[in-house]
Amino acid sequence: MSDYDYKQVSEESVSAVTATPTVDLGTQRVYGGNVYTYGYNAGIVDATQYTPVLIATGSTGYSFTGYWTYTDGTYIPAPNFFGVVKHATITAGSYGWVATRGFVDVMAATGIPDVVAGDAIAIGATAGRCKAATFTSYITQLIQNRYFGHAMQSQGHTDSTTGHFTTYIR
Amino acid sequence: MSIYDQKSLWEESVSAVTATPSEDIGTHRYFGGNEYIYGYNAGGDANQNRIVILTAATGYSFVVTYVTGTGAVLDKGNTVLGVTQNATIAAGYYGWICTRGWVDVAASGSSVVAIAAGDALINGLDGFVRSYTFTSEVTAAIAKGIIGYAAQTTTTTGVGAMRFYLR
Numbered sequence: 001m002s003d004y005d006y007k008q009v010s011e012e013s014v015s016a017v018t019a020t021p022t023v024d025l026g027t028q029r030v031y032g033g034n035v036y037t038y039g040y041n042a043g044i045v046d047a048t049q050y051t052p053v054l055i056a057t058g059s060t061g062y063s064f065t066g067y068w069t070y071t072d073g074t075y076i077p078a079p080n081f082f083g084v085v086k087h088a089t090i091t092a093g094s095y096g097w098v099a100t101r102g103f104v105d106v107m108a109a110t111g112i113p114d115v116v117a118g119d120a121i122a123i124g125a126t127a128g129r130c131k132a133a134t135f136t137s138y139i140t141q142l143i144q145n146r147y148f149g150h151a152m153q154s155q156g157h158t159d160s161t162t163g164h165f166t167t168y169i170r
Numbered sequence: 171m172s173i174y175d176q177k178s179l180w181e182e183s184v185s186a187v188t189a190t191p192s193e194d195i196g197t198h199r200y201f202g203g204n205e206y207i208y209g210y211n212a213g214g215d216a217n218q219n220r221i222v223i224l225t226a227a228t229g230y231s232f233v234v235t236y237v238t239g240t241g242a243v244l245d246k247g248n249t250v251l252g253v254t255q256n257a258t259i260a261a262g263y264y265g266w267i268c269t270r271g272w273v274d275v276a277a278s279g280s281s282v283v284a285i286a287a288g289d290a291l292i293n294g295l296d297g298f299v300r301s302y303t304f305t306s307e308v309t310a311a312i313a314k315g316i317i318g319y320a321a322q323t324t325t326t327t328g329v330g331a332m333r334f335y336l337r
Binding site: 035166 | 194195196197198207249269
């Protein structure tokens with residue numbers, strides 16, 4: 001392809017995970033049509049591939065957690081969606097790139113209706129899982145736990161790590 | 171002046187429309203205060219000032235025409251990519267879609283209420299924008315998402331470009 005622009009040079013893959021930071025926290029980067037933000041896993045669990053992560057409670061910057069307690073039908077403090085771990089598990093206490101816009105793969109939670117292409121997707125009840133935000137009874141809840149993207153594929157509900165589906169974060 | 175950033179050099183206008191890609195699909199770009207993403211028109215001609223939606227999970231392919239309805243409809247597949255701000259992008263062509271910032275977009279015709287400045291907007295039929303003002307549309311608005319707020323007032327039959335801020 002012809003060269004039509006001046007592109008950035010990055011010395012690190014967006015799948016890199018390190019014990020010490022390689023760039024400033026909060027650095028934004030565009031790669032492969034996606035936007036990534038560099039952050040720190042301040043949670044108590046590893047943030048595995050295909051899972052959404054939230055801004056860590058009390059965080060003053062781009063620290064996130066892949067763990068949350070959430071019960072459908074009840075109100076909880078707004079889970080501040082940060083992005084999705086798109087490429088590689090970011091272990092607890094490590095630094096890595098989180099996809100904050102673009103196409104990502106996520107997994108559906110069990111015990112919810114199937115996800116249909118076009119559904120709004122929100123944080124699910126189970127940490128690391130998502131759900132279709134199409135339930136009338138969830139409307140009030142969804143105002144607080146706002147959807148973060150739209151499903152580009154249909155997916156039966158499953159807790160299997162192989163059951164991920166593509167979602168677009170605008 | 172101190173150097174606080176690096177600027178990009180571009181050899182193509184954001185209004186460029188080509189039969190073959192001149193950039194990688196999904197390239198992001200900032201121009202005139204707006205953000206653009208480079209994409210491919212997989213549907214019919216997308217006239218200037220129309221909303222386009224993504225069509226596939228594989229990348230930044232979009233269409234302007236889609237089947238949906240007015241009223242309390244929980245539309246499927248209305249994943250808004252952005253607006254054809256600068257030029258018509260013909261079917262099968264590549265171009266820049268404005269994804270953030272100040273844009274002009276055509277308002278829906280009949281069957282919807284007039285748009286008042288400040289109204290929350292959602293995507294309507296065939297690339298038009300329409301006001302979210304119906305109580306019965308709460309579910310649809312949540313599912314589809316408010317894409318911006320009108321900066322101008324228009325009528326139900328207005329088909330001209332209307333200014334709004336695309337979030």
